[in-house]
Amino acid sequence: MAIRGVDFKWYDGFFLSMLATSVIIVAINWKRYHHCTYPLHIWIMVDYTAVFVFRLLMFVDNGLAAGMGLDFGWQQRYARFCGRIVVLSILSMLLYPFLWAWTVIGTLWFTSARNCLPEEGQKYGFLIWLLFSYCGLLCIACMSIGKWLTRRQAHHLRAQQGIPISEYGVLVDMIRVPDWAFEAAGQEMRGMGQDMAPYHPGIYLTPAQREAVEALIQELPKFRLKAVPTDCSECPICLEEFHVGNEVIPFSSTNPSWLE
Known part of the structure; x- marks a missing residue:
């Protein structure tokens, strides 16, 4: 077995x-x-x-x-x-x-x-x-x-929003987020960018992997916006507008996820 x-x-x-x-x-x-x-x-x-x-x-x-x-x-x-x-x-x-x-x-x-x-x-x-x-x-x-x-490149994408990064943070992220979860999240983001086919959440993931990715996302560092990022004005996945004071999770796609 x-x-x-x-x-x-x-x-x-x-x-x-x-x-x-x-x-x-x-x-x-x-x-x-x-x-x-x-x-x-x-x-x-x-x-x-x-x-x-x-x-x-x-x-x-x-x-x-x-x-x-x-x-x-x-x-x-x-x-x-x-x-x-x-x-x-x-x-x-x-x-x-x-x-x-x-x-x-x-x-x-x-x-x-x-x-x-x-x-x-x-x-x-x-x-x-x-x-x-x-x-x-x-x-x-x-x-x-x-x-x-x-992993360092993914962290540098977060830095474009003014979020501080460090080499220590990259190392901890490599241990805390396994390669399979990191690659699965990348497949999800690439699937969202396909214009020729509709996007189906979790199409590349098993139910257990999808739960794992969701749990890991919730464990990512959260930040409260002091200013609205200018690169979110044409965000293709944002359902709500961002406002100062919202608690967000930054993703490697440079689009934050709104929690409130």
Whole structure:
């Protein structure tokens, strides 16, 4: 039975099969590695373990994010939020820097002691794993930067209305609003801009996702208008005119939502 939030990819299966095969080969030739200047067998086992734990924590984070915003109540959502902070802190501040440092160490050891490996095939196995490690670490960095820039752009759209933003606020928003909810809200806004077809609220969302998005919208920061924004004069979704003193929620579309 599939577990909600666990996004098992094809490369996870490839990684697990590669890991199991490599562990068996290293275990069989364990004593023969003692002739090497550097303990390459210990390096590869530690690296396998660290990568496995890293991916496992990513599954845990996906599981926590899948339930955020659903109708669990404020305490449950806050508990998941705190859980994501702990998991992401371990990933970004502990495991990710360790994997970079450990991969560089492994590269130096392999360069100096590659000729002492028990079999010729293991030399290429180590080389492939090092390339895999560097590619994986770079992909994680690029994906994280891309998500950061996307959220930052959404916050800058709010700044056009004079709402203060901060890098800390962007970081908190990335943890509090999962990617699936952020992308679903973007689909809703894009659907509203289609002129060739009528707009149907929630057409891209399941009932549970729609409830989650609505709950997350209600948790967004609220502001009381001190002046009416000039860019709302031709707002295509506003049902009422804005007045000074109205409490509003700003959206990334630069159109505020009227609460009163």
